[in-house]
Amino acid sequence: MNKIEEKISLIIDTDMAYGSKDADVDDCLALLMALNNPNFDIKAITAVGGNVPPQMASYNIDSLLKELKIDIPHSYSCANPLDRNMWINCRWLKRKNELPKKQLSLPSSVALLEKTLIESQEKITIVAIGPLTNLAILLTEKPFLVKKINKVCIMGGTQNEIGVDDLPIEFNFRGDPEAANLVLGVEGLNVEIFPLEITKKQAMKPQDIEKWSERGFINRIKISLRAYMDYRSKKFGFNEPFSYFHDVLPIVSLLDKKLFQMEDCYCTVDSQGKYTKGSLILDRKIVKGKESRHKIVVDGNCKEVLKKILKEIPSKWEEIK
Numbered sequence: 001m002n003k004i005e006e007k008i009s010l011i012i013d014t015d016m017a018y019g020s021k022d023a024d025v026d027d028c029l030a031l032l033m034a035l036n037n038p039n040f041d042i043k044a045i046t047a048v049g050g051n052v053p054p055q056m057a058s059y060n061i062d063s064l065l066k067e068l069k070i071d072i073p074h075s076y077s078c079a080n081p082l083d084r085n086m087w088i089n090c091r092w093l094k095r096k097n098e099l100p101k102k103q104l105s106l107p108s109s110v111a112l113l114e115k116t117l118i119e120s121q122e123k124i125t126i127v128a129i130g131p132l133t134n135l136a137i138l139l140t141e142k143p144f145l146v147k148k149i150n151k152v153c154i155m156g157g158t159q160n161e162i163g164v165d166d167l168p169i170e171f172n173f174r175g176d177p178e179a180a181n182l183v184l185g186v187e188g189l190n191v192e193i194f195p196l197e198i199t200k201k202q203a204m205k206p207q208d209i210e211k212w213s214e215r216g217f218i219n220r221i222k223i224s225l226r227a228y229m230d231y232r233s234k235k236f237g238f239n240e241p242f243s244y245f246h247d248v249l250p251i252v253s254l255l256d257k258k259l260f261q262m263e264d265c266y267c268t269v270d271s272q273g274k275y276t277k278g279s280l281i282l283d284r285k286i287v288k289g290k291e292s293r294h295k296i297v298v299d300g301n302c303k304e305v306l307k308k309i310l311k312e313i314p315s316k317w318e319e320i321k
């Protein structure tokens with residue numbers, strides 16, 4: 001990717017599942033695209049519950065950074081979704097028995113977000129690629145910190161694409177609808193939304209990663225990707241294995257804006273409906289004639305994003321044993 005003029009100060013808030021069984025690897029791909037990129041100054045990586053329990057996301061982030069020998073402030077989280085019902089129904093509760101017994105001696109995600117924003121001289125861009133629990137807690141307790149945030153790039157929401165439970169509801173917003181609605185409602189917070197319609201435009205297939213090394217760290221990523229592709233094709237009865245790389249899109253958009261088209265809109269999330277909790281509600285009329293603080297991605301060159309993943313990840317990380 002071309003070098004951009006000023007480094008982008010970044011926090012990545014993630015439900016990182018790489019390291020857990022049958023888990024999606026897309027958060028890890030997003031981190032691998034962002035870490036060691038000269039265009040980013042990554043100030044912190046914070047853990048949130050979503051694809052895996054929050055504690056497990058914390059362990060997975062910690063293990064990945066150790067594996068890559070990279071020292072970046074990161075957190076330990078045990079925060080449950082704000083929505084009590086979603087907590088009770090949380091899919092990741094089933095994974096509780098897989099959790100390591102020991103708590104990591106790291107700051108909590110909300111504490112690390114707060115400290116990083118307060119200490120930063122410049123505004124920080126937050127890439128949120130899990131449910132929005134941490135951000136909702138932070139901005140409810142410390143609303144003045146909105147001034148320290150450049151924008152929040154969110155992988156979440158859908159209008160028509162089928163997401164969880166055969167409904168047009170995306171996983172991250174469904175994971176904590178109350179949090180998503182709170183974050184979108186924060187006065188003065190600039191938000192960019194990467195919905196499922198865009199993140200599902202292009203899939204990654206086993207043949208795409210065939211040429212990746214059979215050794216070292218890249219091979220471990222390759223094995224995890226293959227395992228996840230096989231797991232989901234078996235689970236959903238697809239004819240051929242594939243997976244999406246949802247969480248990589250906001251990272252790539254920060255480096256190459258031309259790849260995505262965005263439209264002004266006004267967004268809320270249904271946090272009350274009995275069956276529709278987590279639905280994205282989008283209004284374009286309300287902002288006609290004036291710039292909105294909400295933007296939604298309406299199109300994107302996802303083939304180019306895949307090309308970047310396939311080229312940059314092996315070349316960047318092939319030295320890691």
Ligand SMILES: [Ca+2]
Pocket residue numbers: 014015016026027050051129130247
């Ligand atoms: Ca994620």
